[in-house]
Amino acid sequence: MQKTIRGFIITVAVGVSVVLFIALYLVVSTVYDRTVREDARHVSDVIAEQTFNSMFQVMRQGWTRQELEAFIQASQATFDETPYHLEIYRGKRVEQLFGPIEQPEMDAQVEDAFASGERELIERDQGLRYLYPLNAREECLRCHTNAEVGDTLGVIEVEQDLEPVIRSAREDFLTVLAFLAPLPVVGALGVGLFLNRRIKRALGVVEDSIERVNKVSDLKEVAFRDQSPGFAELDHLLDNMQELVEKLRGFAVDRDLLEFEIRLLEKFVITSEVVRDWREYVSQLLLEINQIVDAYSLFSVFKVDEEVFDLEVFWRCHPPEEVRQTFEAAVFRAMAEEPHFQPMPEIQVHHHVAETGCTIEAIDPDAIEVQTKSLLVETPKIGGIVGIGVQADIVRDDMRMLVVESILSTLLNVVGSVKAIYKYTRDLEYYATRDPLTDLYNQRVFWELLEYEMGRAERGDYGFAVLVIDLDNFKAINDTYGHGFGDRFLAAFAETLRASVRQGDVLARYGGDEFVAILGEGDEGTPYQVAERIREAASGVALTAPDGHEVHATISIGVAFYPEHATEFKDLFMFADNMMYKAKTEGKNRIGYPTEEDVLEVFRAIGEKSRVVQQALDADHVVPVFQPIVEASTGRVVAHETLSRIRREDGTLMGAGEFVEVAERMGIIHKLDHLMMEKAFARMAETDYQGLLFINLSPRVLVLGEFLRETSRLVEFYGIDPGRVVFELTERDTVSNFQVLEDFVNDLKLEGFKFAIDDFGSGFSSYHYIKHFPVDYVKIEGDFIVNMLSDGRDRAFVRNISNLAQELGIRTIAEFVESEEVLNAVAGTGIDLAQGFHTGRPSETLTPAEPQ
The missing domain is CATH 3.30.450.20 (PAS domain)
Structure with a gap:
C-alpha cells in the first residue's frame, strides 16, 4: 500500500x-x-x-x-x-x-x-x-x-x-519534555492537511500535461512551461521535463546508431587470440567504427614508466607522412594541455594500418585539430593506459558524438585490459625461465637445458662441461650489510659472470649464492680457461657498502665433463658440485679440477648415498616433518605440508635435497613417498588432527596404478577424511605427462582428495593447468614472493595470479614467507594462505590446526 x-x-x-x-x-x-x-x-x-x-x-x-x-x-x-x-x-x-x-x-x-x-x-x-x-x-x-x-x-x-x-x-527534565512532546505532532498534522490540498491541486496540472503525450510525435506538441502549478519546486520540475522532452526528440530518431553500438560492444570480448594479436584486434575495431562513423584513425596512449609513454596509432588506410606528423603533433598538444603530463614525457610512437590497399588523402591540419576526439585520464588505468581517442568528422552531429564518447570510454578499459594481459603473459613466460634478481636462467631451466645438451652431445658424439660456481663467505656479507646489499652484490657478480663466458654458453642462478654454467662443445682445456677467466673477473667485483667499505668476494668453482665423469645429467651436476666443495676445502678462491682420484671418490660418495637411502627404506628410517601453513590475514594455522627426512645413525635428520635425486635415480622415490605418507596419516589419527595435510608426490606415482587404491585404503584404515588431504605436484615435473596427469587428477578428485599445483608460475603451462584441471590450490613460486617487496614486476605477477585464482575459485598459497613485511604484503594482495620460516619451521610435531 x-x-x-x-x-x-x-x-x-x-x-x-x-x-x-x-x-x-x-x-x-x-x-x-x-x-x-x-x-x-x-x-x-x-x-x-x-x-x-x-x-x-x-x-x-x-x-x-x-x-x-x-x-x-x-x-x-x-x-x-x-x-x-x-x-x-x-x-x-x-x-x-x-x-x-x-x-x-x-x-x-x-x-x-x-x-x-x-x-x-x-x-x-x-x-x-x-x-x-x-x-x-x-x-x-x-x-x-x-x-x-x-x-x-x-x-x-x-x-x-x-x-x-x-x-x-532527570525526573524534572522528563516532566518538561513530556509536556512539550505532543506539540510537534499537532503542528505536523496541520501542516500535512494544508500541504495535501495544495499538492493535489498542483499535481492535477502535471497530470493534464502528461496525459496529452500518447506517442513519440506528441513530444513536439508538449509545452510544460506554459503551465504553472503554483509551487516553485513543481515549476522547476516542469522545466526539467521540458528539457527531457527536447532531448528525447533527438535520441528517439537514430535507432541505427544504438544498434551499431550494441553490435560493437558485443565484440569487446577478450580471448587468447585477442591477447596474442591485440594490435590486429584494435585495427579491426577501427574498421567496425567506420561502418557508422567516418574515422581516419584510432590512437591509445600507454604509460611505460614514469618518463616514457607509448603512443599506438591505428590508421584505417596508409597515411601520408605529413598527415602522420600533423596527427602526432595534435595528440602531443592535447597531452600538453593536461597538467598531469607535465613536464612533457618522452613519447614513443608506433603506427599500424588496418587496410593496406588504400591511402588517406591529405587532411587539413586545422581539420585534424577539430575532428580529434580524445579521452585522457590523470592516472594510468588497467595495462598502463592513460588515454584513447579517434579522429573523425563527428563534431557537427551530437548523437554520433555521444555514441563515439561511449565507445571511447569502453575502449579505454578494453584496450587497457588486452594490453595488460598481453604484457603480463609475456612477462610471466619470460620470468618463468629467469631468476628475477640476476636475469640469468633459473634452476628449472638449467636442468632442462642440461638434459637437452646431454642429448645433443650423445647424438653428436662430442663433449661438454658443467661449472658449479659458489661465492666464498657470502653469508658474512649478508649478515654484515643486510640482504638488500647482498642482492645488489649478487646482481653485480652476475653481470661479471655473463661477460666472462662465451657466446652460446648457458648461465643460470642455481640458488642463493650458487651459479651454474653449461659450456658447449670444446676440448678439455677450454672449460678450465673459462673457469679461470671467471675466477679472475670475480676478484674485480667490488661494491661500496653502506658503511663506506669496499666489499670484495672470491669464488670456488667445480668442473665436470661429459661423458668422462657422468652420462646422466643429474650425476654430472653432482660431480661438478663435489668438485666445487673440494675447491672450498682446499682453501677457496680456486678451481676444483677433477683428477682420477676425484672421480673414484665422487662416485664412491654417490654410492654411499645410495646405500644410505636404501638402508633408510629397509630399516624404516624415513621420518615425516610438518611445516605449518597459516591464513595470511589472521596467522591462524589451518594446514601443514608434509616433508620427507631420513634419520641418520647419529639421530640427526637428512634433508630431502640430500637424497631425493639419489632416490629418483634408484627408482625408489615412490616407495619413500608411500612410507612417509603412511606415517603422516598415522600421526593425523594419533593427534586427532583436524587441519589440511599437503603431501608432495613424485611424478613416478602417475604411472603406478596401485597408488590411488593403496592411498584410499590408508585413509580408510586411519579414519581420515580424504577432503583433508591435498596432493601436490610441481608444474615442471608434469609438463611431459599432460594426459596421464589429467587422468590422475580426475581420479584423485573422484576419491575425494584435493589437488594443488606447486611452484605455480615457474613453468610454461601455468594457465593451461588451471584451465583444464580441477585445481583446489596453487602455491605461488617462492622467487616471486621473496622479491615482491623490492621488485614491482614480481609484485605485479603475484597480484595478477591472486586475482586470477579468485576469479576461478582457486585458493592461493604464498611460499618463502620469511618476514613480517612479506606476510603483510602477501595478505594485501588477497592471497589466502602463507608458508615459510616466518610462519613456522618444519618440525616432527604435528601441531593443532583449525579446520577450514
Whole structure:
C-alpha cells in the first residue's frame, strides 16, 4: 500500500519528535551529569585542601593525640547532613613515630595514593571518590624525623554520593519534555492537511500535461512551461521535463546508431587470440567504427614508466607522412594541455594500418585539430593506459558524438585490459625461465637445458662441461650489510659472470649464492680457461657498502665433463658440485679440477648415498616433518605440508635435497613417498588432527596404478577424511605427462582428495593447468614472493595470479614467507594462505590446526 503525502509528513514529524525527544534527553542528561561530576570533583578538591590546611596550621603549633582525634571527628561531623563523607588515613611513617589511629582498612586505591603521592579522582556510577595525599614539606621534618620531603604521610579521602541529585534532575527534565512532546505532532498534522490540498491541486496540472503525450510525435506538441502549478519546486520540475522532452526528440530518431553500438560492444570480448594479436584486434575495431562513423584513425596512449609513454596509432588506410606528423603533433598538444603530463614525457610512437590497399588523402591540419576526439585520464588505468581517442568528422552531429564518447570510454578499459594481459603473459613466460634478481636462467631451466645438451652431445658424439660456481663467505656479507646489499652484490657478480663466458654458453642462478654454467662443445682445456677467466673477473667485483667499505668476494668453482665423469645429467651436476666443495676445502678462491682420484671418490660418495637411502627404506628410517601453513590475514594455522627426512645413525635428520635425486635415480622415490605418507596419516589419527595435510608426490606415482587404491585404503584404515588431504605436484615435473596427469587428477578428485599445483608460475603451462584441471590450490613460486617487496614486476605477477585464482575459485598459497613485511604484503594482495620460516619451521610435531 502506497503512502500519502499527508501520512508521510505526519509519520516523519512524529518520528522526528521522538528522536529529538530521546536525543535531547540524552544530551542534556549527559551534560548535566558531567557538570555535576565536575562540580563535585572541584568541591572534593576544596574540601580536601581546606582540611589539609587546617590540619597543617594546627600541627605547626603542636597538638595532642586527643586534639587530633577531636579534629578528625569534628571534620567528619561537618558533612553528616551532606552527600559528602570525609576520612583521614595515617601512613606507616607517622604510625612508627606517633602510633596508629582509628581508621578504616586501606584498600588498593588508597595504597596506590600512598605509593604515588599523586591526587586521584575515581568516578563511580553513583558518585565520586577523591584521594588527596598529604606530602611532607620541609618544616614537617621537624616532627616527622623518619620522612623526607615529598613522602606521603597520610591521605584524605572525600567521597560524594551524586545519585540523588542526578535522579532528581532527570525526573524534572522528563516532566518538561513530556509536556512539550505532543506539540510537534499537532503542528505536523496541520501542516500535512494544508500541504495535501495544495499538492493535489498542483499535481492535477502535471497530470493534464502528461496525459496529452500518447506517442513519440506528441513530444513536439508538449509545452510544460506554459503551465504553472503554483509551487516553485513543481515549476522547476516542469522545466526539467521540458528539457527531457527536447532531448528525447533527438535520441528517439537514430535507432541505427544504438544498434551499431550494441553490435560493437558485443565484440569487446577478450580471448587468447585477442591477447596474442591485440594490435590486429584494435585495427579491426577501427574498421567496425567506420561502418557508422567516418574515422581516419584510432590512437591509445600507454604509460611505460614514469618518463616514457607509448603512443599506438591505428590508421584505417596508409597515411601520408605529413598527415602522420600533423596527427602526432595534435595528440602531443592535447597531452600538453593536461597538467598531469607535465613536464612533457618522452613519447614513443608506433603506427599500424588496418587496410593496406588504400591511402588517406591529405587532411587539413586545422581539420585534424577539430575532428580529434580524445579521452585522457590523470592516472594510468588497467595495462598502463592513460588515454584513447579517434579522429573523425563527428563534431557537427551530437548523437554520433555521444555514441563515439561511449565507445571511447569502453575502449579505454578494453584496450587497457588486452594490453595488460598481453604484457603480463609475456612477462610471466619470460620470468618463468629467469631468476628475477640476476636475469640469468633459473634452476628449472638449467636442468632442462642440461638434459637437452646431454642429448645433443650423445647424438653428436662430442663433449661438454658443467661449472658449479659458489661465492666464498657470502653469508658474512649478508649478515654484515643486510640482504638488500647482498642482492645488489649478487646482481653485480652476475653481470661479471655473463661477460666472462662465451657466446652460446648457458648461465643460470642455481640458488642463493650458487651459479651454474653449461659450456658447449670444446676440448678439455677450454672449460678450465673459462673457469679461470671467471675466477679472475670475480676478484674485480667490488661494491661500496653502506658503511663506506669496499666489499670484495672470491669464488670456488667445480668442473665436470661429459661423458668422462657422468652420462646422466643429474650425476654430472653432482660431480661438478663435489668438485666445487673440494675447491672450498682446499682453501677457496680456486678451481676444483677433477683428477682420477676425484672421480673414484665422487662416485664412491654417490654410492654411499645410495646405500644410505636404501638402508633408510629397509630399516624404516624415513621420518615425516610438518611445516605449518597459516591464513595470511589472521596467522591462524589451518594446514601443514608434509616433508620427507631420513634419520641418520647419529639421530640427526637428512634433508630431502640430500637424497631425493639419489632416490629418483634408484627408482625408489615412490616407495619413500608411500612410507612417509603412511606415517603422516598415522600421526593425523594419533593427534586427532583436524587441519589440511599437503603431501608432495613424485611424478613416478602417475604411472603406478596401485597408488590411488593403496592411498584410499590408508585413509580408510586411519579414519581420515580424504577432503583433508591435498596432493601436490610441481608444474615442471608434469609438463611431459599432460594426459596421464589429467587422468590422475580426475581420479584423485573422484576419491575425494584435493589437488594443488606447486611452484605455480615457474613453468610454461601455468594457465593451461588451471584451465583444464580441477585445481583446489596453487602455491605461488617462492622467487616471486621473496622479491615482491623490492621488485614491482614480481609484485605485479603475484597480484595478477591472486586475482586470477579468485576469479576461478582457486585458493592461493604464498611460499618463502620469511618476514613480517612479506606476510603483510602477501595478505594485501588477497592471497589466502602463507608458508615459510616466518610462519613456522618444519618440525616432527604435528601441531593443532583449525579446520577450514
